[in-house]
Amino acid sequence: MTKRSDIRAAVERGLSRRRRRDRLVRRLGLGAILLGLGFLAFMFFSIIGMGYSAFWQTRIQLPVELDPAAIDPERTHDPAVLRNADYAGLIKQALRKRFPQIKKRKEKRKLYQLVSSGAAYALQAMVLQNPALIGSTPGLWLTANDDVDVWFKHPETSGKRLNDQQKAWLEELHAKGELKKFFNLDFFRNGDSREPEQAGILGALMGSFYTILVTLGLSLPLGIAAAVYLEEFAPKNRWTDFIEVNINNLAAVPSIVFGLLGLAVFINFFGLPRSAPLVGGLVLTLMTLPTIIIASRAALKSVPPSIREAALGVGASRMQTLFHHVLPLAMPGMLTGTIIGMAQALGETAPLLMIGMVAFIVDVPRGILDPATVLPVQIHLWADSPERAFLEKTAAAIMVLLAFLVLMNLAAIWLRRKFEKRW
Amino acid sequence: MGMVSGDCRRLHSLPRYYGYYVAMLTALPAILLLALWISLDQSLITHLVMASLPQSMQPLPPSEQSLLINDIRNLATGNITSGEISPALQAAADHYRHLMHLSRLLLPTALFLLAIGGIALGLKVIHPDRRARPAVERVIRWGLILSASIAILTTLGIVLSVLFEALRFFQKVPLADFLFGLEWSPQIAIREDQVGASGAFGVIPLFAGTLLIATIALSVAVPIGLLSAIYLAEFATPRVRTWVKPLLEILAGIPTVVYGFFAALVVAPLVRAAGESIGLEVSSESALAAGLVMGIMLIPFISSLSDDVINAVPGAMWDGSLAMGATHAETIFRVIVPAALPGIVGGVLLAASRAIGETMIVVMAAGVGANLTANPLESVTTITVQIVTLLVGDQEFDSPKTLAAFALGLVLFIATLLLNVLALYVVRRYREAYD
Numbered sequence: 001m002t003k004r005s006d007i008r009a010a011v012e013r014g015l016s017r018r019r020r021r022d023r024l025v026r027r028l029g030l031g032a033i034l035l036g037l038g039f040l041a042f043m044f045f046s047i048i049g050m051g052y053s054a055f056w057q058t059r060i061q062l063p064v065e066l067d068p069a070a071i072d073p074e075r076t077h078d079p080a081v082l083r084n085a086d087y088a089g090l091i092k093q094a095l096r097k098r099f100p101q102i103k104k105r106k107e108k109r110k111l112y113q114l115v116s117s118g119a120a121y122a123l124q125a126m127v128l129q130n131p132a133l134i135g136s137t138p139g140l141w142l143t144a145n146d147d148v149d150v151w152f153k154h155p156e157t158s159g160k161r162l163n164d165q166q167k168a169w170l171e172e173l174h175a176k177g178e179l180k181k182f183f184n185l186d187f188f189r190n191g192d193s194r195e196p197e198q199a200g201i202l203g204a205l206m207g208s209f210y211t212i213l214v215t216l217g218l219s220l221p222l223g224i225a226a227a228v229y230l231e232e233f234a235p236k237n238r239w240t241d242f243i244e245v246n247i248n249n250l251a252a253v254p255s256i257v258f259g260l261l262g263l264a265v266f267i268n269f270f271g272l273p274r275s276a277p278l279v280g281g282l283v284l285t286l287m288t289l290p291t292i293i294i295a296s297r298a299a300l301k302s303v304p305p306s307i308r309e310a311a312l313g314v315g316a317s318r319m320q321t322l323f324h325h326v327l328p329l330a331m332p333g334m335l336t337g338t339i340i341g342m343a344q345a346l347g348e349t350a351p352l353l354m355i356g357m358v359a360f361i362v363d364v365p366r367g368i369l370d371p372a373t374v375l376p377v378q379i380h381l382w383a384d385s386p387e388r389a390f391l392e393k394t395a396a397a398i399m400v401l402l403a404f405l406v407l408m409n410l411a412a413i414w415l416r417r418k419f420e421k422r423w
Numbered sequence: 424m425g426m427v428s429g430d431c432r433r434l435h436s437l438p439r440y441y442g443y444y445v446a447m448l449t450a451l452p453a454i455l456l457l458a459l460w461i462s463l464d465q466s467l468i469t470h471l472v473m474a475s476l477p478q479s480m481q482p483l484p485p486s487e488q489s490l491l492i493n494d495i496r497n498l499a500t501g502n503i504t505s506g507e508i509s510p511a512l513q514a515a516a517d518h519y520r521h522l523m524h525l526s527r528l529l530l531p532t533a534l535f536l537l538a539i540g541g542i543a544l545g546l547k548v549i550h551p552d553r554r555a556r557p558a559v560e561r562v563i564r565w566g567l568i569l570s571a572s573i574a575i576l577t578t579l580g581i582v583l584s585v586l587f588e589a590l591r592f593f594q595k596v597p598l599a600d601f602l603f604g605l606e607w608s609p610q611i612a613i614r615e616d617q618v619g620a621s622g623a624f625g626v627i628p629l630f631a632g633t634l635l636i637a638t639i640a641l642s643v644a645v646p647i648g649l650l651s652a653i654y655l656a657e658f659a660t661p662r663v664r665t666w667v668k669p670l671l672e673i674l675a676g677i678p679t680v681v682y683g684f685f686a687a688l689v690v691a692p693l694v695r696a697a698g699e700s701i702g703l704e705v706s707s708e709s710a711l712a713a714g715l716v717m718g719i720m721l722i723p724f725i726s727s728l729s730d731d732v733i734n735a736v737p738g739a740m741w742d743g744s745l746a747m748g749a750t751h752a753e754t755i756f757r758v759i760v761p762a763a764l765p766g767i768v769g770g771v772l773l774a775a776s777r778a779i780g781e782t783m784i785v786v787m788a789a790g791v792g793a794n795l796t797a798n799p800l801e802s803v804t805t806i807t808v809q810i811v812t813l814l815v816g817d818q819e820f821d822s823p824k825t826l827a828a829f830a831l832g833l834v835l836f837i838a839t840l841l842l843n844v845l846a847l848y849v850v851r852r853y854r855e856a857y858d
Contacts, residue, residue, distance in 0.1 A: 011748075018750050025752035029654025032647045036671055036726075039719045046689050047681070225570035233564060234571070247574045252773065252843045253836065254780025256807050257581060260832040263814065264584035286577045293574070319560040347678025350782035353811055376680040376783075383684045383787060391688070398681050405676065 047402075051395025057184035057197070058149040059141040060115060060173060064094040066127065068135050077131050087127070088120040091142065099169060110166055116143040118186075118198040141182065146196035146389035152179065153392075161388075187396065191362045192378065196389030199382070201397050203364045207277055207357070207372030208346060214281020214368055215288060215345050220338050222285070223292030224327075227334070230293070231300040232322060251290035258287045259354025267355060274356035275371035283351045288341035295337020299330040332419030339412040343405050349376040375401050440555040445545030447562055453537045460530055468522045585836060588829035595823045596624045601830060603627065607793035607804075609813060609824050624827055626834065628793040632803030636714045636785060637778035639799055643718025645771055648725025653755055655726070656733040657741075668730070675723040683787030686716035691788055698800060706790070708802040713788040717781055724774045725767075732766025733759055765853035772846035776839040782807040806831050 068075065071085040095111050096102070102111055119142040126140075127133055144152070147161040148170060162170075173179040190200030226247075234240040262283035266272045272279050303326050311321040352358075357373050358381060365372035373381070375397060382394040549555070593601065604625015651671060655664055691712035698705030705711075736759050744754040760767070790802030791812050813828040 018753065022750040022752040025755065026654070026658050029650045029658060032650035033654055033667055033671070036647055036651055036674065036719070036722050037667070039722075040670070040674055043677075043681075043685050043689075043719075047685070050688075222570045222573055225567045226573065229564075229567035229571040233567060243571055243574055246578050248847075249840060249843055250574060250578060252776060252839060253581070254776075254782070254807070254839055256780065256782045256810055257585070257832055257836050257839075260810070260814075260829060261577070261581045261584055264588060264829070265580050269584075286573075286580075289574065289577070317556065317560060319556075319563060343676065347676075347680070349678065349680040350786075350807070350811070353782075353786075354814055358815055376678050379680050379684060380783065380787065383680075383687060394684060398684060401678060402681070405678070409676065 047395050047398050051392055051397075051399045053153045054187060054392040054396030055184050056153070056181040057186060058144040058152045059180060059182050060144050060148075061139055061141050061178040061180070062091070062094045062098060062115075063137050063139045064090055064123065064142075065097075065137040066090065066134050067093075071127065071134050072131075079128060082128050082131060083124065085124070085127075087123040088117070091115055091119055091123065107165065110163065111169065114145055114148055114166065114169065116145050116197045117195060118193075119143050141180070143186070143197055144179070146387060149197055150389050150392075152181070187393070191364045192360060192373070192381070193362060194360075196385075196387050196393060199390070199393055201375065201378060201400060203361060204373050204375045204378035204397070205400075206364050206366075207280075207361075208374040210277035210365060210368045210372065211280040211284065211352075211374055212342060212346055214278055215284040216338070216342060218281065218285040219288050219292055219341065223289050223338070223341075224296050224334055226289070227293045227296030227300060228322065228327070231297050232318070232326070247290050247293055250286075251294065254350075255287055255348055256350040256354065258283050259351030261286070262351060262355045273369060273371070275359050275361070275373075276369050277365065277372050277374075278368040279355050280352050280357055280372075280374065281368065283355060284345040284348060287348065287351065288345050291341040291344060292334075292338050295340070296330070296334040299333025299337065300326065302333065303329045332415050336412045336416050339408050339415070343408040343412075346408070347376055347401065347405060349374075349380055352377050353380075375404075440559050441549050443559045444555040445542060445549065447559065448545040449538050449541035451562075452541055453534045456537055457530075457534060460526075460533075468519065468526065471518075471522060581836065585829050585833045588826050589833040592823060592826035592830040595826070600624060601626055605795060607809070609809070609827055624823070624830075626806075626831070628795040629804060629806050629809055629831070631795055631797070632710070632789070632793070633779050633805040633807075635710050635797060635799065635803055636717065636789060636805060637775060639711060639714025640717035640721055640778045641771065641775060643715055644721035644725050644774060647718075648722045648774075649729055649767065651722070652726040652729035652733060653760075656730050657751060657755055657759070668727075671726055672723045674720060675727075677720075679720065679781060679783040680787070682716050682720050683783040683785075686712050686784055686788035690716050703800060705800045706802040708788065708790040709800050710789060710803045711799040713785050714799065716788065717778055717784050720781070720784070721774045721777060724777060725770050728770030728773065729763070729767050732763040732770070735766070736762045765849050768853075769846040769850035772842050772849065776842035776846070779805075779842075780807065780835060780839050782811065786811050806835050810835070 067090065070090060071087075072078075072081055074081075092108075092112050095115065096108065099111060102108055122143065123140070148166075151162055151167070152170070152174075170179060186198060187200045189202055190198055191203030193199040230240060230243065234243075262279055266279045266282055267274055272282075307325050307329065308321055311325045312318070316324065352374060357377050359371060359373065360381070361371050361373050363370070379394055379397050379401065382390045382397065601624050604623060605627050606623040606625045607628050608623045655668060659667065691707055691709065694709055694712045694715070695705045695707055698709075740758055740762065741754060744758045745751075749757070785805045785808050789808055790804050791808060792802065792804060793809075794801060794803050796803060810828045810831050813824055813831075
């Protein structure tokens with residue numbers, strides 16, 4: 001009896017310590033998860049906090065006199081004449097009229113800096129579209145310069161690039177309701193630009209679109225065909241083993257190495273154009289193929305053998321079994337894998353840097369051979385820009401990219417839920 | 424159908440297979456020809472044009488030759504040329520234009536003839552006993568085999584292209600200098616005779632920088648990832664698990680360029696401010712910031728893989744340990760983790776291979792100057808950063824500077840491959856069978 005109670009006492013002595021340690025481990029685990037999720041939340045909030053303001057754009061209201069003598073002295077209404085008129089001069093004139101007290105040349109130059117250099121092009125486009133406006137004096141909302149934009153959005157943290165006089169003018173405009181924020185349509189409508197207030201993501205979006213189009217068009221059929229062969233037809237021998245090991249290793253090769261491959265093979269050897277979505281798509285195809293093949297094989301594996309045996313039993317050939325029964329059943333799984341692969345490809349940057357998709361490109365690409373850049377590369381380029389105004393653009397572009405990725409992943413989850421079958 | 428007067432039973436295959444058969448005969452040779460033509464006509468024409476050049480211009484070094492070809496091409500298409508237009512050049516350009524024109528004209532004709540020939544042949548050979556279906560299926564099968572081989576071709580392409588360029592690099596810079604040199608400054612003078620014309624290509628500082636950042640990343644990711652996995656697998660209720668696991672995996676789905684932005688513009692200033700507040704000098708491109716953020720990125724790799732292997736440990740071991748009176752923590756650290764260790768080690772190795780191959784975070788948040796140091800507060804550079812800096816922008820393809828990038832790529836490829844193979848080996852070799 002004594003012996004047993006001794007043991008019991010010994011165990012109980014250590015028990016509180018052991019329980020404490022148990023609680024400690026549990027708390028550490030919870031802490032680790034919270035830390036991970038905290039990072040995630042912190043990242044999201046800091047990016048949204050930096051980027052949301054890019055969806056608004058500061059504009060200045062100015063009555064611009066569309067003087068017929070300056071635009072179209074001979075009243076020809078010829079687009080060529082209208083295109084070559086000095087719209088920047090008209091805006092400067094309007095600014096001088098708005099602030100008649102400014103006389104000094106240096107101050108005038110400071111005044112002109114308030115309005116974006118892109119405003120003249122907007123005015124030109126407006127007049128070209130509607131020549132009847134010539135002669136009137138419409139009150140136009142002109143895009144402000146990026147320094148004004150940044151100052152107006154964050155007056156307390158910035159403003160070193162504007163002097164006190166400029167700020168005073170802006171205060172005056174603001175007090176009279178002539179300085180306002182509008183939804184920034186230019187951000188979705190323009191290509192890249194050196195002027196932050198005119199820079200938009202359309203060029204990068206279209207570049208991404210074409211690149212992903214090429215990637216999808218190549219990697220979906222190739223990936224599925226490869227998976228079908230390996231899963232349904234391949235004999236088990238050294239060669240297929242070798243292919244399998246290869247695919248698994250390719251999935252873990254750093255993406256930048258694929259960029260080197262693209263540079264050496266597609267650009268140097270085959271002489272395809274640099275910076276083209278075609279080459280980008282080819283490189284990303286090679287990169288996403290392993291993902292798609294692995295997912296497609298898993299989907300094919302999940303189709304029960306009874307289906308194959310039944311089809312073969314009623315006299316279908318192996319190809320007929322495959323195309324009529326197995327593939328349709330495995331398709332949702334394959335598509336899920338493909339969407340996830342495409343999401344990866346959409347966010348990929350490093351290999352595209354190698355093949356020259358980092359060039360500064362203003363024009364929106366119109367095909368797979370035009371020089372283009374893609375959204376992640378655009379983010380990288382903007383993040384490197386010294387102008388403060390590009391910071392919010394970068395964050396906003398990240399928000400757009402993440403929105404696309406979230407949509408694609410939701411689509412994949414929806415597809416999986418909708419068509420998931422348990423056999 | 425007419426041949427068997429509507430009686431399908433007398434056909435060998437279903438009617439549409441005969442259609443597929445003819446379509447295949449029509450399209451396949453034409454497509455092959457098209458591919459061949461497009462890949463060959465440029466080089467063939469260039470070759471012909473070069474051969475037709477006067478003897479005086481024949482023996483040229485490759486670089487001048489390519490310049491000449493460019494001139495001819497530009498002249499032929501009406502662009503601006505770089506040098507004087509000599510009559511020989513003009514003649515060559517005319518010749519070039521003529522050949523191009525001929526090629527454009529010939530191609531559709533040839534394709535059309537081939538297609539017609541295919542149709543004719545197809546229609547001729549079709550009769551009820553023709554085994555159309557097996558023939559069609561054989562072609563499809565070859566298509567599938569071809570697709571499966573693309574993976575091999577890719578690997579082969581990577582190895583060959585990187586190896587080939589790297590070998591050219593090692594002809595210019597000795598292998599020993601590359602592997603054991605302590606200095607990395609790839610700037611090369613433009614003229615050959617300039618002072619300090621050859622840069623230094625010692626890769627040790629890059630290794631050191633890569634390892635430093637990867638170590639920081641892993642020392643963030645391994646504890647957090649492992650503890651999360653343990654919590655999720657053993658303590659969390661199923662409800663929490665279904666929510667938290669996908670949330671953590673979001674971290675793996677975020678593009679690396681976003682992490683790079685976050686590291687460079689949010690974390691690096693924070694680290695700097697924190698360092699300064701305790702009186703430390705921190706570089707604005709410190710290895711610490713890049714490593715920290717990379718660690719966050721790697722958390723889900725470790726947590727997912729560890730979670731899987733922990734779940735693969737049979738429940739009987741867990742139950743047995745608890746029944747003996749062990750606490751949860753004791754069960755985990757003395758029973759479950761040792762049993763799952765090979766899988767966990769494999770996961771860590773895979774994460775390490777990710778860490779050294781990761782590019783965008785370090786490109787945006789780490790420095791470009793090679794710096795041999797173990798101080799995480801200083802700026803270091805990595806292999807991937809150097810590849811990007813060497814190759815972005817216009818470059819001459821023959822200079823050691825460009826070729827160095829391929830040598831670095833080779834090193835990177837071999838290193839990650841070894842880590843992956845090692846990870847697979849560890850998982851396979853030391854996995855205990857519990858079935």
